[in-house]
Amino acid sequence: xxxxTGSPMVEMRDIRxxxxxxxxxxxxxxxxxxxxxxxxxxxNGAGKSTLIxxxxxxxxxxxxxxxxxxxxxxxxxxxxxxxxGIETIYQTLALADNIDAPGNVFLGRELRxxxxxxxxxxxxxxxxxxxxxxxxxxxxxxxxxxxLSGGQRQSVAIARAVHxxxxxxxxxxxTAALGPAETAQVGSLIRQLKDEGLGIFLISxxxxxxxDLADRISVMLTGKLVGTVKKEEVTKDQVLGMIIMGKLPDExxxxxxxxxxx
Amino acid sequence: xxxxxxxxxxxxxxxxxxxxxxMEIDTRLLGMVGALVVIWIGFHILSxxxxxxxxxxxxxxxxxxxxxxxxxxxxxxxxxxNIDLSVGSMLGVVxxxxxxxxxxxxxxxLGFDHPxxxxxxxxxxLLLGAxxxxxxxxxxxxxxxxSFIVTLGGLLVWRGAAWALASGRTIAPMDSSFQLLGxxxxxxxxxxxxxxxxxxxxxxxxxFLLVGRRQRRKFGFGLRPVWAEATLAIIGCVVxxxxxxxxNSYPMPEALAEQYAAERGIxxxxxxxxxxxxxxxxxxxxxxxxxxxxxxxxxxxxxxxAIGGNPEAANLGGIKTKRTILMxxxxxxxxxxxxxxxxxxxxxxGTSGLGTLAELYVxxxxxxxxxxxxxxxxxxxxAALGALVMxxxxxxxxxVGVDAPLQDxxxxxxxxxxxxxxxxxRRRVAK
Numbered sequence: 001x002x003x004x005t006g007s008p009m010v011e012m013r014d015i016r017x018x019x020x021x022x023x024x025x026x027x028x029x030x031x032x033x034x035x036x037x038x039x040x041x042x043x044n045g046a047g048k049s050t051l052i053x054x055x056x057x058x059x060x061x062x063x064x065x066x067x068x069x070x071x072x073x074x075x076x077x078x079x080x081x082x083x084x085g086i087e088t089i090y091q092t093l094a095l096a097d098n099i100d101a102p103g104n105v106f107l108g109r110e111l112r113x114x115x116x117x118x119x120x121x122x123x124x125x126x127x128x129x130x131x132x133x134x135x136x137x138x139x140x141x142x143x144x145x146x147x148l149s150g151g152q153r154q155s156v157a158i159a160r161a162v163h164x165x166x167x168x169x170x171x172x173x174x175t176a177a178l179g180p181a182e183t184a185q186v187g188s189l190i191r192q193l194k195d196e197g198l199g200i201f202l203i204s205x206x207x208x209x210x211x212d213l214a215d216r217i218s219v220m221l222t223g224k225l226v227g228t229v230k231k232e233e234v235t236k237d238q239v240l241g242m243i244i245m246g247k248l249p250d251e252x253x254x255x256x257x258x259x260x261x262x
Numbered sequence: 263x264x265x266x267x268x269x270x271x272x273x274x275x276x277x278x279x280x281x282x283x284x285m286e287i288d289t290r291l292l293g294m295v296g297a298l299v300v301i302w303i304g305f306h307i308l309s310x311x312x313x314x315x316x317x318x319x320x321x322x323x324x325x326x327x328x329x330x331x332x333x334x335x336x337x338x339x340x341x342x343x344n345i346d347l348s349v350g351s352m353l354g355v356v357x358x359x360x361x362x363x364x365x366x367x368x369x370x371x372l373g374f375d376h377p378x379x380x381x382x383x384x385x386x387x388l389l390l391g392a393x394x395x396x397x398x399x400x401x402x403x404x405x406x407x408x409s410f411i412v413t414l415g416g417l418l419v420w421r422g423a424a425w426a427l428a429s430g431r432t433i434a435p436m437d438s439s440f441q442l443l444g445x446x447x448x449x450x451x452x453x454x455x456x457x458x459x460x461x462x463x464x465x466x467x468x469x470f471l472l473v474g475r476r477q478r479r480k481f482g483f484g485l486r487p488v489w490a491e492a493t494l495a496i497i498g499c500v501v502x503x504x505x506x507x508x509x510n511s512y513p514m515p516e517a518l519a520e521q522y523a524a525e526r527g528i529x530x531x532x533x534x535x536x537x538x539x540x541x542x543x544x545x546x547x548x549x550x551x552x553x554x555x556x557x558x559x560x561x562x563x564x565x566x567x568a569i570g571g572n573p574e575a576a577n578l579g580g581i582k583t584k585r586t587i588l589m590x591x592x593x594x595x596x597x598x599x600x601x602x603x604x605x606x607x608x609x610x611x612g613t614s615g616l617g618t619l620a621e622l623y624v625x626x627x628x629x630x631x632x633x634x635x636x637x638x639x640x641x642x643x644x645a646a647l648g649a650l651v652m653x654x655x656x657x658x659x660x661x662v663g664v665d666a667p668l669q670d671x672x673x674x675x676x677x678x679x680x681x682x683x684x685x686x687x688r689r690r691v692a693k
Contacts, residue, residue, distance in 0.1 A: 056578075058578055077580065078577075078578050078579065078580045079580035082580065088578075090578065092574070093575075094572065094574060094575040094578045094579070095572065095575055096567070096568040096571030096572045096575050096576065096638070097571050097572060097638070098567060098570065098571035098638035098639055099564070099567060099568060099571055103564065103568075104575075107564075107568055107575065107576070107579035107581070108576075108579030108580040108581050109579075109580075110561050110564060112561070116560070116561075117555075117559040117560060118558075118559055118560065118561060118564060121477045121478070121480065121481050121483075122481075124481065124483065125481045141483075144571075146571075
C-alpha cells in the first residue's frame, strides 16, 4: 500500500497565525508523505496545536498556503478538512460525553434512513465493525461515552477519525491521558495505519513516543520552526537541544550540550 | 477516568435493579412515577376523597396540557445549556394577539364567526410565536448575549406588549370553532374515539417493541429477554387503557347529555355519555410524540444534545451550533403559541395577565422530568410527566384550599428541591 511519491500529500507553506499581537505561528512550513509519520514537537506554547488547527479547519491561518496532492486548497472549517480526507484526533478528544459511541463516531455525519431519520442501527453496526479492527475488547456501544474509561474514549475518537477513510490523520497528544498498555496499543495502531498508506502528523511532548513512531521530526519553538530532521540521523539529546535551545544539532557546542544535562 | 478499561461481564443477578435493567427502564423515571403516586394519594386523603375522581382527573389532564406542551420545548432549550424565562410573557402576548385577531380584526373583514377565523388565527399565532422565539435565538446565538438575560428582558418586554396591545382590556369571547381547542364540554372527542385512540396506542407500543427487536436481531445486537418485552408491552397497554377508562368514566353534564341525545334521537344511557379525551390533551399527546421523534430520531435532536454535551465537540464535528440554537428557540416560541391557543380557547378570553408565572411551571416540569441544568440530558416524556406532577401539585392545593401565596411558596420550594436532587445525582454519577 505504501506509495512514496516524490511530491508530498500535504504541504503547509509559510503558515502564520496571530492572536492579537502575539504570533502563535510565525512562518512555518512542513510537509507529509503517504505512509509517513511526522512528529511535531516543542514545549508548551510552541505553536504546534495552533499550526495543526489550520490544517484541521478548527482555526484559520492569517496567511500561508496549504497544498493537498500539490493542489492549493483553502480550509475554513472542520467539514472542509474532512472532505479533503483530513481527520483529527484532538487532545481533548472532542467527544460529546452524553452521547453513545456510534453517535460520536458519526457526529456531524450521521447515517440516515430514506425518510431522513437517524439510522442508529446502521451506525452502531458500522461502529462495531471499525471497533473490531481497533479495539476488539470495546463493548460499550449503548453507553454515553462519558461513562467510559480514558482508553475506551480514546478508541471512540480514533474510530471516528479512521472510519471515514482518512488519508491524513492528525493526532494531538494521543497518549497523554493513557496508561502504558493503552499507549502501546495506540503505538501499534499508528504503525498499522501507516502501513495502510495514511500520512500521520503526530503532536507529542513524549520524546520516547516520537522516536518510537516518527519517520521525521519537526521541532517548533515560540511559533517558529527550528527545523525538520530525519529520525535516524539524530539522537534524542540533539532533538531535546532543538526543543529547548532552538538550535539545529550542528549549531550546538559541546559546552551547551553539557549545560543541557545540568 | 484514566484507569484501564474494565469490561468484565457482570454475573447475572436477579435483583430489582437487574430486572429493571433487562427492561431498560430508567430509575429516575421510576422515581418520578413514585412521586406522582405519593402526591395523588396524599391529596386524595387530604381532600377527603375528591382528588382521585374521574371528574378531577379529567380536569387535571386538561390543565396539564398547556404546561406539558411548552415543557417539551423547554427540555431542548435546557439541554443546550440555555434557559427561557420568557415563555409566560410570550404566552401572554401571543394569546392576546390571537384574541384580538379573532375577536376584533377578522370579524371586520370576514364577518362574525366565519369558518376560517379559527385557522387563520391559529396559523398567525404560531407564526408570531416562532418569530418571537427566533428573535430571542438570534440575539443569543449570533450576538452572544446569554439566554438568561435575553429572555429575562423578554419576560418584561412581552408582558408589557401583551398589556399594550389592548391597553389591558380583556378580549372576549373567542371564535366558536377556536374555543374547541381549549376543551370544555364541546371540545373533546367522545367516548368511542377515545377508546379507539387507546387501542391504537396499544398497538403502537407492541409494534415499536417488535420493530426494535427486529432491528436489533438484523444487526446481531443483544436482545431483551422475551419476558421483559412482554412485561413492557403489558404495562404500557394497562397504563394507556386505564387512563382512557378513567377519562371515559367522566360523563357530560346532564343537561348537555340530554341535548346531545335528543339531537341524535337516542336515550341517555345509565351512567351518562362520556366526554372522552379533551382536545388540548390530544394536542399535548401529539406534540409530545412529535417532539420525542424530533429529539431522538432526527439530526436536529442529535445536534441539540451534542451541543449540550460538548459545544466544542459539536463545532469540530461541523455542526452549525448557532443555527441549531436559533432553531431551538424558534421551536420554543412555536410551542408557546400552541400553549397560548389552548389557554385562550379554554378561558374563552385574552387577558394581559395570561401565562403569568408559566415559565416557572414549565421550567420546573422539565427539571422534575429529569432535564439537567448542566445541559445534555433530558427527555420529552419525562418533561410531560413533570408537567403532570407540577399540575397535580397545583390543582391539589386548590382542591385542598391552600391560599394562593402559599401555593407559590410550595411551587418555588419544589423547583429548588428538584434542581438540588439533579445536582446531587450528577455529583454522585461524576464520582
